[in-house]
Amino acid sequence: NVVWSKMRGEFDEPFYPCPQCYPQDPRIRAYDHMGKSILMIRDPGHQDRGVYRCTATGQYTDGRITTLYQVINLM
Numbered sequence: 661n662v663v664w665s666k667m668r669g670e671f672d673e674p675f676y677p678c679p680q681c682y683p684q685d686p687r688i689r690a691y692d693h694m695g696k697s698i699l700m701i702r703d704p705g706h707q708d709r710g711v712y713r714c715t716a717t718g719q720y721t722d723g724r725i726t727t728l729y730q731v732i733n734l735m
Contacts, residue, residue, distance in 0.1 A: 661718070662697040664690045667711045699732075709734055 666688070687702040697716070701708050714730040 662690070662692070662714065662716045664688075664697070664699050665713050665715070667713060 666685075688708075689700050689702070691698055691700070697714060699712060699714070710733075712732045712734055714732070715727060716730075717725065717727045719725050
């Protein structure tokens with residue numbers, strides 16, 4: 661399970677929990693390509709600058725669950 665979020669406002673630590681995330685703009689789309697999640701922003705502009713967070717959750721064969729975060733600062 662992979663989720664992309666754009667964060668807004670001031671924050672000290674851009675990791676979980678994410679109380680300042682908001683739903684994606686319809687111009688922003690995430691898709692899987694060869695096992696990787698790609699974030700695509702159509703017609704990017706000044707309003708798209710900011711911090712984006714990718715959250716990936718998976719389960720090991722022994723039942724353990726892990727969550728990874730990737731934080732990207734788009735300038």
